[in-house]
Structures are given as structure tokens and as C-alpha cells.
Amino acid sequence: MFLSEVPKSLLLAFAIPLGLVFGSFLNVVIYRLPRGENIAYPGSACPGCGAPIPAYHNIPVLSWLVLRGKASCCGARIGARYPLVELLGGLAAFAIVEAVLPRLADDTSVLLGVLVFALHLALSLGLIAAAFIDLEHLFLPDExxxxxxxxxxxxxxxxDDVSWTDSLLGAAIGFAIIWVPFDLVYRRLRGRPGMGLxxxxxxxxxxxxFGWPGALFVLFAGATQGTLVTLALLVSQGxxxxxxxxxxxxxxxxxxxxEAEGEEREAxxxxxAADPLAQEAEAGLGQARIAFGPFLVLACLEYQLFGPWITSTYHAWMMGL
Ligand SMILES: [Zn+2]
Known part of the structure; x- marks a missing residue:
């Protein structure tokens, strides 16, 4: 059976709940990964008191609405980030079915289609987690x-949208366009890295x-979006x-x-001394600490969903010049 023969409503009926449930798991990842805790065990716990959350109180978005943003165990306030991340998981699954799967050839088997869906959902969810972790902790986990x-x-x-060699070349170019100018040059000039590795x-x-065109898009779109938001924050907050x-x-x-003494204290x-984030931020714009990751993530998600449209629009525009 071909993927193109399965009604889209059926695909969405499976994909969206799956995205919501994985979005719920993503909240666990966002909390535990930067703290170095085990992601898989134990199961979801209350961020207020650490009590395990029973399954019937862990229904994506709905539980938060029913409990009005409060933990059922201790009444701790559960931030709006939790249902928001769950919603984003569901939205990602929906968008992949709508925008990515139709790109596959008509004779793609259902099994292969499910595999492609799973790969893209893993990418979207990983990117969303990275953005929230960077916003809170100013670093992007290697994992x-x-x-x-x-x-x-x-x-x-x-x-089947990029060849293996293009993927390898894209990865090398993507890493080099940030690492060379910002880490090598900027650090030599100013003694601190401008953007993190x-x-x-x-x-x-x-x-x-996405190959190198995708990497370039992510850099330029990420930088543009980051600049606009930073300016907006500066204007509104001063x-x-x-x-x-x-x-x-x-x-x-x-x-x-x-509290430490001796060697432990030295270490x-x-x-x-080695971690620039361990020192107080200096005054002045050039030293401002802004998470750039979320803007790169946003551009990645844009290219994941609309890459073919972005490249064809770009080519048409270049031809018109
Ligand atoms: Zn609690």
C-alpha cells in the first residue's frame, strides 16, 4: 500500500496525538537535560515537589487547563511553558504531515512514509527542546x-531530499561559517567567543x-530574525x-x-574563571548575552517545512535580477 492512498485525515488522527504526547515528554527533556539528570527515568515528576505525576493528570494541554496551571499534589504553579511545548509538539506533527510528507514520491510505501515522519518529528522536537534550553540556560546541548x-x-x-555527499558537505560548511569567523577571529580580537560553539x-x-543552501538560509534568516527581536526588546524594555x-x-x-577547601576549591x-557565563555580565550592548539558538532553531523549522518553496522563490528572484 502506498502512503499517497492513505486519507490525510487518518494520518493526522494518528500524528497529532502522537505529537502532543511527545511534546509532554519534551517538557521533561527541557527540564532535565541541562541539569544532567536522567531523561528516561523516573517518569514525569512535579517541578514543585518532585512527586510522580499520575497518567490521568498528564494529558497534554487538557490537564493543565483542567487543573488551571496548578500541580494536583502540592498546588505549585505550573508555567504556561508546559502546555505551550505540548501544543508545539502537536503542531509540529501536523505540519510535517501537511508540508513534508506530500513531497515524497507517489509510490512511497506506508512504512517508508512512517519512517520519514518519525525522522522529521524527531528533528522538530529536538529543535524545540534546544530552543527552550538555550533561552533558559544560554547553551545548546550536544546531545x-x-x-x-x-x-x-x-x-x-x-x-531522499538531499544526497549523502551534499549532507556531509552541508554539515562541514554549516559548522565552518560560524566557527571560523566568530570563534577563531572574534575570540582573537576580543578575547571571548561572540557566539557559542x-x-x-x-x-x-x-x-x-538540508545541505549547504539550507545551512546558509538558517544562518541569514536566524540572524535577521534575531536582530529584529533584539531591537524590539531594546525598544520596549530599554x-x-x-x-x-x-x-x-x-x-x-x-x-x-x-564552602570548599583546598584542591576542590582550586578546581x-x-x-x-574558564566559563564566561560564570562572570557577571558587563554593561554595554556589545557584551549583551542573548540566546541566538532559538532564532537559528526557528529558521531550521522554517526550512524543514518550506525549504523547496524557499529555494524555488530564491531562484526565481535571482533570475529576475
Ligand atoms: Zn507537587
Whole structure:
């Protein structure tokens, strides 16, 4: 049986609930991955008191609405981020069925179609998690950037939208366009990296999935979107604030240093000196700490869903010049 023979309503009826449930799991990833905790075990726990969440209170979006954003165990407030991430999971699944699967050839088998859907859903979910982690902690976990890049390199055959060599070339170019100018040059000039290596690894992922044109789009669209949002924040707030989690991490490290003695203290002091985020942000725009990852992620998702349209529009525009 061919994928093109399955009614779209049936595909959506399976895909959207699946996306919502994985979105719920994504909340666990966003909380635990940057804290170095096990993602798979134990199951969902209350962020307020740590009590396990029973399945009937863990229904995506609905539970949050029914419980009015409060944990059933201890009444702790559950932020709107939780249902938002769940919704994004469902939306990603919907968008993949609508925008990515129709690109497959008419004689694609159902099995291959399901595989392509799963690969793209894994990409979308990983990117969404990376964006929220970067917003809160100002870093992109290797598990997502490098893991996602490996998935892109290994999945060129089922995806059938980029050749293996283009994927490899795209990954190399994607990494180099951020690493060379920003890490090598900028660090030499100013003594600190302008963008983290995490951003370069995210471009490596983009190149592995979409080839070098996709990596270039992600860089330019990400930079444009990032600049616009940063300007909007500057105009509306008058300044750029760093995420509150950073100040907490700094205080935690300082407390650990104050309590430690001898070699342990030396090691912690070295860690503090090596990490630019462990120091208080300096005043001034050039030193502002902005997460660039979420904007690169947004551009990645745009290219994932609308890549063929973006490239054909670009070519038509170039021909017109
Ligand atoms: Zn609780």
C-alpha cells in the first residue's frame, strides 16, 4: 500500500496525538537535560515537589487547563511553558504531515512514509527542546545538536531530499561559517567567543539535514530574525536582560566555592574563571548575552517545512535580477 492512498485525515488522527504526547515528554527533556539528570527515568515528576505525576493528570494541554496551571499534589504553579511545548509538539506533527510528507514520491510505501515522519518529528522536537534550553540556560546541548546532525547524515536515504555527499558537505560548511569567523577571529580580537560553539553545531545539524543552501538560509534568516527581536526588546524594555537561571547558577557556584577547601576549591575557581557565563555580565550592548539558538532553531523549522518553496522563490528572484 502506498502512503499517497492513505486519507490525510487518518494520518493526522494518528500524528497529532502522537505529537502532543511527545511534546509532554519534551517538557521533561527541557527540564532535565541541562541539569544532567536522567531523561528516561523516573517518569514525569512535579517541578514543585518532585512527586510522580499520575497518567490521568498528564494529558497534554487538557490537564493543565483542567487543573488551571496548578500541580494536583502540592498546588505549585505550573508555567504556561508546559502546555505551550505540548501544543508545539502537536503542531509540529501536523505540519510535517501537511508540508513534508506530500513531497515524497507517489509510490512511497506506508512504512517508508512512517519512517520519514518519525525522522522529521524527531528533528522538530529536538529543535524545540534546544530552543527552550538555550533561552533558559544560554547553551545548546550536544546531545541535540550533534545527535541531530548524526541523524541527518544517517537518514539521507529514507528522506531522499538531499544526497549523502551534499549532507556531509552541508554539515562541514554549516559548522565552518560560524566557527571560523566568530570563534577563531572574534575570540582573537576580543578575547571571548561572540557566539557559542553550540550555534556552530546547530548549523552543522542544518547542513546535515538540508545541505549547504539550507545551512546558509538558517544562518541569514536566524540572524535577521534575531536582530529584529533584539531591537524590539531594546525598544520596549530599554535593556537586554539575561535569563534568571544564569544568576542562580552563578550564585550556586559561588556558594560551592565558599564552602570548599583546598584542591576542590582550586578546581571550582578554575571552572569559574574558564566559563564566561560564570562572570557577571558587563554593561554595554556589545557584551549583551542573548540566546541566538532559538532564532537559528526557528529558521531550521522554517526550512524543514518550506525549504523547496524557499529555494524555488530564491531562484526565481535571482533570475529576475
Ligand atoms: Zn507537587
Amino acid at each position: 541535540i545538536t550533534l545527535g541531530g546532525a548524526a541523524l541527518g547524515l544517517l537518514s539521507t536515504w529514507p528522506r 553550540g550555534d556552530a553545531k546547530l548549523l552543522l545539524l542544518a547542513g546535515a539535514w 535593556q537586554l536582560k539575561e535569563p534568571p537561571a544564569l544568576a542562580e547558577q552563578r550564585e550556586e557556584l559561588q556558594r560551592a566555592i565558599d 571550582l575557581l578554575r571552572e569559574q
